[in-house]
Amino acid sequence: MQKTASPKTYRVKSFGCQMNVYDGERMAEMLAEKGITEAPEGEDADLVVLNTCHIREKAAEKVYSDIGRLTKGKTQKKAPMIAVAGCVAQAEGEEIMARAPAVSMVVGPQAYHRLPGMIDDAVAGKRSTDTDMPADAKFAALPKRRKSAPSAFLTIQEGCDKFCTYCVVPYTRGAEISRPYSALVDEAKKLVEAGAKEITLLGQNVSAWTGEDDRGRKLGMAGLIRELAKDPDLKRIRYTTSHPADMDDELIDTHGEVGKLMPYLHLPVQSGNDRVLKAMNRSHTAESYLHLLERFRAARPDLALSGDFIVGFPGETDAEFEDTLKVVDQVRYAQAYSFKYSPRPGTPAATMENQIEPQVMDERLQRLQAALRRDQQAFNEASIGKTCEVLVERRGKLDGQWLGKSPWLQSVHFTGDADIGDLIEVKLIQAGQNSLAGEIVA
Numbered sequence: 001m002q003k004t005a006s007p008k009t010y011r012v013k014s015f016g017c018q019m020n021v022y023d024g025e026r027m028a029e030m031l032a033e034k035g036i037t038e039a040p041e042g043e044d045a046d047l048v049v050l051n052t053c054h055i056r057e058k059a060a061e062k063v064y065s066d067i068g069r070l071t072k073g074k075t076q077k078k079a080p081m082i083a084v085a086g087c088v089a090q091a092e093g094e095e096i097m098a099r100a101p102a103v104s105m106v107v108g109p110q111a112y113h114r115l116p117g118m119i120d121d122a123v124a125g126k127r128s129t130d131t132d133m134p135a136d137a138k139f140a141a142l143p144k145r146r147k148s149a150p151s152a153f154l155t156i157q158e159g160c161d162k163f164c165t166y167c168v169v170p171y172t173r174g175a176e177i178s179r180p181y182s183a184l185v186d187e188a189k190k191l192v193e194a195g196a197k198e199i200t201l202l203g204q205n206v207s208a209w210t211g212e213d214d215r216g217r218k219l220g221m222a223g224l225i226r227e228l229a230k231d232p233d234l235k236r237i238r239y240t241t242s243h244p245a246d247m248d249d250e251l252i253d254t255h256g257e258v259g260k261l262m263p264y265l266h267l268p269v270q271s272g273n274d275r276v277l278k279a280m281n282r283s284h285t286a287e288s289y290l291h292l293l294e295r296f297r298a299a300r301p302d303l304a305l306s307g308d309f310i311v312g313f314p315g316e317t318d319a320e321f322e323d324t325l326k327v328v329d330q331v332r333y334a335q336a337y338s339f340k341y342s343p344r345p346g347t348p349a350a351t352m353e354n355q356i357e358p359q360v361m362d363e364r365l366q367r368l369q370a371a372l373r374r375d376q377q378a379f380n381e382a383s384i385g386k387t388c389e390v391l392v393e394r395r396g397k398l399d400g401q402w403l404g405k406s407p408w409l410q411s412v413h414f415t416g417d418a419d420i421g422d423l424i425e426v427k428l429i430q431a432g433q434n435s436l437a438g439e440i441v442a
C-alpha cells in the first residue's frame with residue numbers, strides 16, 4: 001500500500017444494533033480528538049469507517065458492495081481511506097483484508113480504541129488488522145464524553161456467555177464483561193453535563209451486569225439504575241436488551257419504585273414453543289417467560305412490552321410456529337422485532353438438519369408480523385387521550401413541528417413552543433401504527 005495524506009474528514013456508517021450506534025459515536029469522538037472532523041452531509045470524506053453487523057444474512061456481501069461503491073466513485077467522487085469495524089470485521093477480518101485491497105484497516109468491536117494508531121499506519125502505507133478481545137481495555141482508552149443528544153446510549157455490559165445455538169454474538173463480541181460501576185457513574189454524569197436527559201443502558205445481555213459500588217457492595221443492574229436515578233438532571237432511564245434468565249426480583253421492584261425508569265421492557269422470547277426454545281438453548285419455557293412478564297406488569301401496570309422473535313428455526317413445525325402466535329396473542333406487545341432464521345457460520349444451528357424452506361419462513365414471518373402490527377396499532381390507539389411527557393429529540397418536517405418519545409417509547413409529533421431536549425407535557429390525540437400525534441397541554 002502507498003503512503004497517503006492524513007485524513008482531515010471522516011464518516012462513520014453504523015449498521016445493526018444500538019451497541020454499534022454507541023461504538024460508532026465513540027469512534028467518532030476518537031477521530032475528533034485526533035483532529036479529524038466529520039464530513040458535512042453530501043461531501044466526500046477522507047476516511048470512511050464501515051461499522052458492520054453480522055447478526056443476519058448477507059452482512060459480509062453488503063460490506064463488499066459498500067467497499068466497491070466507495071472505490072468506484074459511486075458513493076463519493078474520490079475514493080477514501082476505508083476502515084472496516086464491527087462484528088463482520090471480527091468474524092471475517094482476514095478474508096476482508098485478502099479480498100479487498102482498498103481496505104486499509106480492519107478493527108474488531110473490542111479493539112477500536114486502537115483506530116487512531118491504525119490510521120497513522122495507513123498514512124505510512126501499512127495495512128493493519130486488530131481483532132483482539134481484551135476485556136474492558138477499550139473503554140479506559142476512550143476519550144471523555146463531551147457532546148450528547150437528549151437521548152444517549154451508555155454501554156454497561158458487553159459480550160455473551162449464553163450461546164443460543166443460532167447466534168454469532170458470543171463469537172464476535174466475546175465473553176460477558178461488565179464495565180466497572182465507577183466508570184459508568186462517571187460516564188453517565190458526563191453525558192448529562194453534555195446535554196443528555198435520557199440514558200439507555202446497553203448490553204447484549206444488559207441485565208447480566210454486575211459490579212461493586214464505592215463501598216465494595218455487590219450490585220446488579222437494578223442497583224446501578226437506582227444510583228443513576230439520583231442525578232436530578234437525568235430525567236429518564238431505559239435499558240436494552242435483556243435475557244429472561246437475568247431478570248431478578250430487585251429489577252422487577254425497581255420498575256415499580258423508580259419513576260425515572262421508563263415503563264418499557266424489551267424482553268426477547270424468540271419462540272413460543274418449548275421444544276424449539278430448548279433446541280435454541282434458551283433457558284426459559286413459554287410459560288416461565290409469560291409468568292415473568294406478569295410479575296413485571298404487576299410491579300408496573302402500564303408497562304409497554306417489546307420482544308424479539310425468530311421464525312423458521314431448523315425443524316420448526318407449523319404447530320410449533322402456532323405456539324409463537326399464541327404467546328403474541330397473550331402478551332399483546334406494544335412493539336416487537338421479528339426475523340427469519342438466518343444460518344450463521346460457526347453456530348450449532350447452521351449445521352442442524354431440517355433447515356426450513358425460505359418460502360415457509362416468508363409465510364410465517366408475514367403471519368407473525370400481521371399479528372404484531374395489529375397489537376402495536378391497538379396499543380397506540382389505547383394511548384389516545386392520555387397525557388404524558390414527550391422528550392423532544394428533533395424537528396419534524398412541518399413548520400413548528402417537533403418529534404420525540406413518550407415514556408412508552410412511542411414516536412410522538414406535535415407542534416408548538418418547544419426545543420430539542422425539552423420534556424413537554426403532551427396529550428395524545430391520534431394514533432398510527434408507528435407514531436402518534438399529540439398537542440401541548442396548556
Ligand code: SAM
Pocket residue numbers: 017055056166167168169204205241242243268269270308309310339340341342343344
Ligand atoms: N441478547 C438478546 C437476547 O438474548 O434476546 C438479543 C441480542 S441479538 C444481538 C438480537 C436479536 O437478533 C435476537 O434477539 C434474535 O431475535 C436475532 N437473531 C440473532 N441471531 C439470529 C439469527 N441467526 N437469525 C435470525 N435472527 C437472529
Ligand code: SF4
Pocket residue numbers: 160161162163164167168169170204205243
Ligand atoms: Fe445471542 Fe442474546 Fe442468545 Fe447471547 S443471549 S447468544 S446475544 S441471542
